[in-house]
Amino acid sequence: MSVAQLRRPDQASHLIIRTKGELYAVYEGNRFLRILSRVTTYLAKKHNGRLAKQCTRLLHRVNRVGGAWDLAWSAPSSAVRQALEQLFRTHYGVHIKASVQTTQLVCQPKPASPASTVITVLYQFRVAFDALISLKLRIDHPLDTVRCATRQLRQHQSVLRQGVLYDGTQSRTPVGYYRIQNEGVTPQGILDNPGLPGLLRQAARAGGWQSRDLAVLELLLCSGARVAEVCGMTWASLASADGHIDLRLHTKGQGLVPRKPVVLSSEAKRALLTYLQRERPTYDEHHGGFTSWLGRRQWTPERYLEYLRAQQIDPATVPVFLTHRKTAHNPDAFQKAAWSRLRRPSARGTACGQLLISPHHIRHWVINADLDRIWAAHGQEEFRSVEALRAYVQDMGWRSWRSLQHYDHRGAVTFLMQAWTRALEGKAAPAVTMNGLLDQLQADGTLPPPVSFA
Incomplete structure (x- = not known):
């Protein structure tokens, strides 16, 4: 089989891995892959089943790229x-990249995967080839001399990670959380991306979601709540609505009463x-009685x-x-x-490609959008801000x-609140201390000017 006849290496290998006791059987369609079954069983006994399956799929992908079923x-x-x-x-x-003394994995200008993924894949390849050597299927290790240049691999993350906050503390919050891949790599940052919804x-x-999951997604997009707060919502959340608030959600650390106000989008x-x-x-145990009552x-x-x-019946239950x-x-x-x-990986064939984002990342996006609106409305007036x-x-x-600072990816809001706190702690007149502070910082280029978020 030639390389041209193989699928592109970024497409998923359609392997079927079945288990019977401690034995693993690997199939490609109707064809039984004896060597890969043996390797998978060995790795599952030595490590675990999940790692064994991942290593097997990587070996199969190498075979497909190389154009031979037993290349590895x-x-x-x-x-x-x-x-x-x-x-x-x-x-x-x-x-x-091979040099005189070492061989390294070097990041391209626009990498398709984060550094953590590359490091993990390199480890899985090493485990897979170690298994081939232990089973007497190979006598040498193709990746034995390859080292992962962690510093170079993570250079592209410097733009996506906010290293130090204004108060000197270390932030673990990336500035760019997600990417949507379609054919090529299209980075999407958490800032300045109103098209995320x-x-x-x-x-x-494209994923064929049920109405329940679509409703959860919309609530996440309009509230900025945690996923657990939305998924665990009870009818007490709707019972606590008033003329201006559509519902209230339970928030972390505020007890059993839903308190967080949410205004629903259309x-x-x-x-x-x-x-x-x-x-x-269909799944409501009270539906029969409610229909009769209605x-x-x-x-x-x-x-x-x-x-x-x-x-x-308590709505909270x-x-x-x-x-x-x-x-x-x-x-x-x-x-x-x-x-x-x-x-x-199969989602790459959909209209928007594979989605590399977790539900909690939506919370960061919504909070930053809200902060942009506040900044646009009151950025020139410190007290109102x-x-x-x-x-x-x-x-x-x-x-x-201070809980806000790990969500504030621009840093302007954090800087404002820190300056305000220092002014109060120093017992200085806030009007004198804060008057024109942000204007001067924006003129100096320290902080960005107020922006409008559509």
Whole structure:
């Protein structure tokens, strides 16, 4: 089989790995792969089944790139090395650079994978070839001299990571969280990207999400809440709504009463009502009694709450989002049932490509969008900015504004609050201390000017 007849190396290898006791059987279609089955069984006994499957898939991918079904264990090191170089270059965005004393993986200007992924893949390849040597299938190690140039691999992350905050503390929060791949690599930062909701909706539709998961996504996009807060929402959240607030969510560290106010967007209202009316009744144990109680009246959330109170059922004990087992939805189920589809290599054939983002990253994006709006509205008026930020911190359920600094990727809001705190601690007149401070910093180029976020 020639290289031209093989699939591109960035496409998933369609292997079927079956287990029977401690034995593993690997198939490609209907063809049984004896050597890979033996290698997988050996690695599962020595390490674990998950690592064994990952190493097996990597060896199979090398064989496909090299154009021979047994390349990884029968070809000389030069041929295997050539296939590995092509695989690393086209799929992971790094190339193998040989020098006099060492051989390193060097990052390309626009890498296709983060450094942590490259390091992990290099480790898995070493484990796989060690297994081939232990099973007497090879006598040499093609990657024995290859070292991972961690510093060079992570150079591209310097732009995506905010190293030190304004108060000198170390930040673990990346500035750029996600990338959406379609054909090539398209980095998308967490800042200045108002098109993220559209990309996520497009990915969810392409992934065939249920109405429940679409409603969860819309709530994440409009509230900036944690995934657990949305998935674990009960009918008490809707019962606590008032004239200006559509619902309230439980927040971390604030007890059992939902306190966080959420104003739903039009998309979130539509998605939530679609789920409550069409999909949720199938898994709702109270639906039969509610239908009889409702009669010919139209279904509304208010009437469902009225029914729960009439039956003396506490709304806080009735989940909004249910699984097919009629149990409460949870973040792990959301990750496995819905979000994992967007992160599979097979998703690269969809309209938006493979999605490399976790649900918690949406929280960072929403908070930064809210901070941009506050900054655009009050950036020239320090006092109003501080008051608006205090109100925002209270709405988000934080005890102190310092919880905000790990979400503030621009740093302007953090700097403002730190300067304000120092002024109060020094017992200086805030009006004298803060007047014109941000204007001067913007003129000096220390802070960016106020921006508008559409």
